[in-house]
Amino acid sequence: MSGKVAFALTAPVGVLLPFVVPQYSLTVLIEALIFGLFAMSLDLMVGYCRLYSFGHSAAYGLGAYSAALILTHLQLPLLIGIGLAVPATIAVAIPIAWICTRSTGVSFAMLTLAFAQLGYAMLFRFRDITGGSDGIVGIPRPPGPFGMTWFQGKIGYYYLVLGCLFGSYLLCRAIVRSPFGAVLSGIRENERKTVSLGYNTRAYKIATVVLAYGFGGLAGALYAGFAGFASPELFFWLVSGRVLIMVVVGGAGTLIGPIIGGVFFVFVEHELSQVTDLWPLVFGSIFIAFVMFAPEGIWGIVTARFKQKPIVPSSAGGEETSDAAA
Amino acid sequence: MPLLECRGLVRRFGALVAVDAVDMSLDAGKIRAVIGPNGAGKSTVFNLITSVLKPTTGEVIFAGEKITGLPVHVVAQKGIARTFQLCHIFPALTARENVRIAAQARDAQRWRFVGGGRVRNRSAAIADEALEHMRLTRFAGVAAAMLSHGDQRLLEVAMAIAQKPRLLMLDEPTQGLSLEETDRAVQILKGMLGVGNLSVLLVEHDMEVVFKLADDITVLHRGRVIADGPPAAVKANADVRRAYLGGSE
Numbered sequence: 374m375s376g377k378v379a380f381a382l383t384a385p386v387g388v389l390l391p392f393v394v395p396q397y398s399l400t401v402l403i404e405a406l407i408f409g410l411f412a413m414s415l416d417l418m419v420g421y422c423r424l425y426s427f428g429h430s431a432a433y434g435l436g437a438y439s440a441a442l443i444l445t446h447l448q449l450p451l452l453i454g455i456g457l458a459v460p461a462t463i464a465v466a467i468p469i470a471w472i473c474t475r476s477t478g479v480s481f482a483m484l485t486l487a488f489a490q491l492g493y494a495m496l497f498r499f500r501d502i503t504g505g506s507d508g509i510v511g512i513p514r515p516p517g518p519f520g521m522t523w524f525q526g527k528i529g530y531y532y533l534v535l536g537c538l539f540g541s542y543l544l545c546r547a548i549v550r551s552p553f554g555a556v557l558s559g560i561r562e563n564e565r566k567t568v569s570l571g572y573n574t575r576a577y578k579i580a581t582v583v584l585a586y587g588f589g590g591l592a593g594a595l596y597a598g599f600a601g602f603a604s605p606e607l608f609f610w611l612v613s614g615r616v617l618i619m620v621v622v623g624g625a626g627t628l629i630g631p632i633i634g635g636v637f638f639v640f641v642e643h644e645l646s647q648v649t650d651l652w653p654l655v656f657g658s659i660f661i662a663f664v665m666f667a668p669e670g671i672w673g674i675v676t677a678r679f680k681q682k683p684i685v686p687s688s689a690g691g692e693e694t695s696d697a698a699a
Numbered sequence: 700m701p702l703l704e705c706r707g708l709v710r711r712f713g714a715l716v717a718v719d720a721v722d723m724s725l726d727a728g729k730i731r732a733v734i735g736p737n738g739a740g741k742s743t744v745f746n747l748i749t750s751v752l753k754p755t756t757g758e759v760i761f762a763g764e765k766i767t768g769l770p771v772h773v774v775a776q777k778g779i780a781r782t783f784q785l786c787h788i789f790p791a792l793t794a795r796e797n798v799r800i801a802a803q804a805r806d807a808q809r810w811r812f813v814g815g816g817r818v819r820n821r822s823a824a825i826a827d828e829a830l831e832h833m834r835l836t837r838f839a840g841v842a843a844a845m846l847s848h849g850d851q852r853l854l855e856v857a858m859a860i861a862q863k864p865r866l867l868m869l870d871e872p873t874q875g876l877s878l879e880e881t882d883r884a885v886q887i888l889k890g891m892l893g894v895g896n897l898s899v900l901l902v903e904h905d906m907e908v909v910f911k912l913a914d915d916i917t918v919l920h921r922g923r924v925i926a927d928g929p930p931a932a933v934k935a936n937a938d939v940r941r942a943y944l945g946g947s948e
Contacts, residue, residue: 571775
């Protein structure tokens with residue numbers, strides 16, 4: 374219910390925004406939406422499966438570099454280039470997911486971090502392809518297919534990102550509400566029980582990590598196409614930390630929450646960085662405050678207003694008739 | 700041919716022999732109780748059968764097939780459902796969703812990523828039936844964590860029946876229940892057991908419960924089988940009395 378209300382309120386705003394805000398704000402807006410998508414992808418792991426990745430920047434970087442290489446070398450249309458970056462990211466994600474899910478908890482987090490840092494290091498090792506510390510610059514936005522050029526301008530690109538975000542959200546929502554998604558909530562609640570019910574939980578976790586990488590890769594590809602460059606920083610662990618904070622502050626396990634968290638933080642960062650150099654301090658303080666006082670996140674606070682307290686039928690007696698005796 | 704057969708099961712933990720050469724069999728449609736003092740190896744036997752632990756030696760045969768060493772989820776898919784001694788449920792999910800996820804485990808289309816409305820409906824129907832069986836219907840929409848301890852245990856049994864098992868393994872279903880709750884649980888279990896061809900393996904501390912429910916009883920003491928037979932014979936067995944009175948070597 375509250376989700377529909379929120380959608381009815383935000384959808385027109387999202388569509389009309391480019392006509393209201395000045396051009397330079399549109400840049401921040403696009404980046405915010407991309408980070409919203411990125412944070413949502415991590416939520417699949419963190420919020421639904423309790424898989425705390427500390428290396429989700431790998432998904433972002435893989436998507437960005439895949440798109441960058443495809444667009445600069447193959448001269449494919451932008452939409453197709455971004456589209457192909459997703460399966461490219463997924464192809465790399467499968468072995469990573471297979472290895473990382475062998476462990477759980479902290480060691481899972483460390484393994485994901487290790488893979489992200491490995492990606493970071495490999496950018497410098499294979500300088501000829503990746504451009505080393507310079508990254509890949511001057512990524513074009515080739516027109517097509519069918520000679521389409523609408524996404525080459527800023528407003529057009531905004532709609533492209535908005536469309537990708539909305540489409541991904543619908544897909545993720547369908548996933549978490551599917552039979553597959555129900556098993557993920559089982560894993561989150563009690564993995565041992567889920568196994569003993571007959572679910573191969575490892576396979577479910579691998580699938581979840583791969584899905585999260587896929588959506589994260591889409592976010593990275595959109596970023597590369599927008600910024601026109603891909604640099605090693607995209608793989609750096611700071612990106613992983615930032616997006617994890619966005620998920621927690623937005624509200625893990627809600628999909629919408631992390632989108633809000635991503636958008637919120639990109640804006641806060643943008644505004645604060647103009648005022649003070651100490652903005653990471655504020656960033657950190659917000660995070661601490663949420664963890665301590667509102668662990669359910671921004672979206673948790675919003676939806677709590679709509680939710681009624683659950684009514685628990687009286688316990689004790691087993692039969693309907695023995696209620697009075699209780 | 701028995702449905703379940705344990706042949707020479709041994710499990711060592713370092714120097715400790717938790718389960719020592721246990722032979723046990725269970726025919727289809729029967730209820731067997733495994734009893735014994737604390738540390739007798741009852742739960743270890745459960746974990747060996749469900750493949751949570753691998754036996755040091757020995758094997759488990761289920762429906763004519765050796766299942767020793769198979770992954771836990773594969774054993775469950777063969778038709779063995781269990782409850783845990785310490786209640787294992789999904790606390791934040793509703794009672795219905797707890798049982799529905801259990802029912803969905805046996806659905807061929809459980810892997811569906813999107814849609815899956817039909818899987819949901821099918822499993823929800825099975826879940827509602829299982830909740831009804833356990834007289835938990837009125838708690839269907841309540842988060843499992845909000846249920847009383849007794850109802851949580853019954854919820855776990857509901858999850859187990861929703862798996863439509865051939866063998867149901869209950870690890871101390873009445874542990875931590877009040878007297879009234881135990882009576883209620885026994886009544887519900889009695890009504891449910893012996894229906895169809897369901898076989899039950901039951902670990903239980905409460906002798907009253909065991910004698911009310913079981914067709915056969917296996918008595919474990921320090922990892923060994925010291926008696927095996929119908930309740931009356933086991934009751935009369937001198938070794939059993941000694942073991943339970945905390946007697947001598």
